[in-house]
Amino acid sequence: MTTDLAWQLLCTALVIFMTPGLAFFYGGLVKSKSVVSMMMLSFGSLGLITLLWVLYGFSGIGTISESGFTNFFGNPFQDFGLTGAFGDLVKEFDDGTAVEDSTNFFGGLAFGGSFAIITVALISGSIADRAKFWPWLLFAGIWATVVYFPGQAWVWALNADGDYIGWIGKWGALDWAGGTIVHQAAGAAALALALVLGQRKVGFSKEETAAHNVPLVLIGTAILWFGWFGFNTGVPGTTQGQTTLIFLNTLIAPAAGLIGWIIVEKFKDGKSTAVGAASGVVAGLVAITPACAHIAPIWAIVLGLLVGVVCCLAVELKWKLGFDDTLDVVGIHLVAGFIGCAYLGFFAQVGGTGLFFGGGFDQLIKQVGSSVAVIAFAFIVAYVVGLAIEKTIGFRAKEEDEVAGIDLAIHEPGYQEVG
Template sequence: MEPGTIWLLICSALVLFMTPGLAFFYGGLVKARSVISMMMLSFGAMGLVFVLWILYGFNMTVAANGGWIDGWLGNPFSDFALSDLSSGENAVGLKDVAFGSTFAVITTALISGAVADRARFFPWMLFAGLWATIVYFPSQGWVWALDGDEAIGWIGSMTIGDAVPIDWAGGTVVHISAGAAALALALVLGKRTVGFSKADAEPHNVPLVLIGAAVLWFGWFGFNTGAAGGDGAVASLIFLNTIAAPAAGILGYIVVEHFKDGKPTAVGAASGLVAGLVAITPACANLTPFWAIVLGLFAGAVCCFAIDLKYKLGYDDSLDVVGLHLVAGFIGCLYLGLFATDTGLFTGGDFDQMIAQIIPAVFVAVFSFAVAFGLGKAIDATIGFRVTEDEEVAGLDNVLHGGAAYKFD
């Protein structure tokens, strides 16, 4: 087996592990009476999106044959359930299917943090399947679809002067997309009946949050380095930057938190870590380690302020998907316009790189928000998306899943 194939399969397992890590991270942040419900949103997305990706999702990327709209949408029925790809020597291509599937799952699961404590399970599953189909599956092709070594998705193949968009591992298609959808669902479902205040935002299990953050960081090495293939120099740079930026993100966040709120917190450190990881995702192969550290510091500091915007603007993004993923995703993408190696405005290039970063970031954000808002409204108007007030107060674990996370008798 070729080393590149082995490495990509290992990276796929690492990225798969990120979704349970996200479940731990989110599960620790909610109240004790809603832990199972919160974690089930991630595990439900794992079950559903993996299956849909194999059945038709991979075909919808423009890398698949029989595309419907060049550069935009592949034919979902061109190789239903990958029967042709899985036969004979073609089966080696399934490694790319496996790697892409893990990105589809974690992206969808990220959205669930915005609706913690008030979303019903099966309406969430319906939303997850539809959103992944309409938004995520085609957009992965927009950014990363290749014909040989040539980019064929409309984002990947776009040029602004001599600049091309840079999004190594998903600043747009993963974090901006999920963050925009999270904002839309937060607006659709409205505020929690109880718990929407900074004073009530205490997590029930801080160690679980830190375990989840650690698992996410571990899995992120697969997330960022998988596409490097056999290029040891690129993979090594990415690996180091995936250490540098989140480490700096911790520092940036807790320093601001200390001066803003009086104390650095463990949840703040975990949030800064995530902010740094999100920001470095699109930029990991195109920054020197120094600029990766600066990026992490900046993302951590800005996100420490950004997560409080929900209280000022009145949208209930329960677990700060907007404040971390949407904000840090934009920071990571636009930062490349300034400091990308050889092409950033201050590193040898001109303003073309910034334009090339802005266009796809804004388009993906608007598209994902519009689809998520429409889907959320339709689901809420038909089968109901939100639990009742009494169910919310009682806690979702017993109401929706017939059991509690902790038993003390």
């Protein structure tokens, strides 16, 4: 096993661990009577999206073409179930030839799948306390198929020469690890589902949204931050110098995000909260995801502080505008993801040149244009699919189940009385 492959497999394990971390993070934020339901939305995504990625998701990114219809969607059924790829691996074993190409292929496949899993799981935070489990899985499968699987190819697909062939990458928009197709796409889909399902019957007020288990939120945050080092540094082909810069920026930006958020909280509410600190960390992580390989550490600090401040204010919009984004997926992932991508239009120094370093407006136009396109596509698909599910089999739990707590109606209680 090569060192590069070993590192990629380790990073894959770290990213997969992020989804249980997200389950802890989300689970601690909701009411005690819906914690199991909330966590199951993440674990359900872990199961379903893994299977869909292996069956046809990866084939789509692997078959994207230089132009035409398949430049946008590829051919997901060209190697359904990876039977062809597995046949190549078996042939290499039988012939006694080197298996480096095939083993690297399967390693990259697993790494890409871990991204797909966490992206879909992120969306579930906007529909906490009121979404049914099986309709969620139906939505997750359709949205991943139509939006995420081809979208990942738009950003990262390469030809045999190592040149970008997806329209976003080919255009020259910078997105190292998923500011567009992971965070902005998930945030846009979260907004769509929040609008489709509407406000909670109980709990849509500042006074009723306190986290039921703050330590669980902090544990989830720690796991997410830990896993994010794999998320950002595991990209295939990363040089040693890039890896160290990415690692450092992945440490810096969330730290700055934490400080930015709790400072705003202190001025706004008179105190800084642990949940606010955790939210600031996540905002910083989201923002640095597209930018980690492209900016100097000093600008990572500025970016983290910026999104900590902006996202702390942005999460308040749901109260003013009336959309029930329960766990602030929109205010954190959509907003911080957009800022992180747009920021490169000003501050990019590696892989592209931002406006403030003599690059003109070209990079900024590409950053904003690709972001707007992904947001619009992800939102429209999510809204149409979510509405269709709600109008047919029903996406939202019954009112009495929401009031009593959907854990008991859909799964089982998270906490049992003793004695």
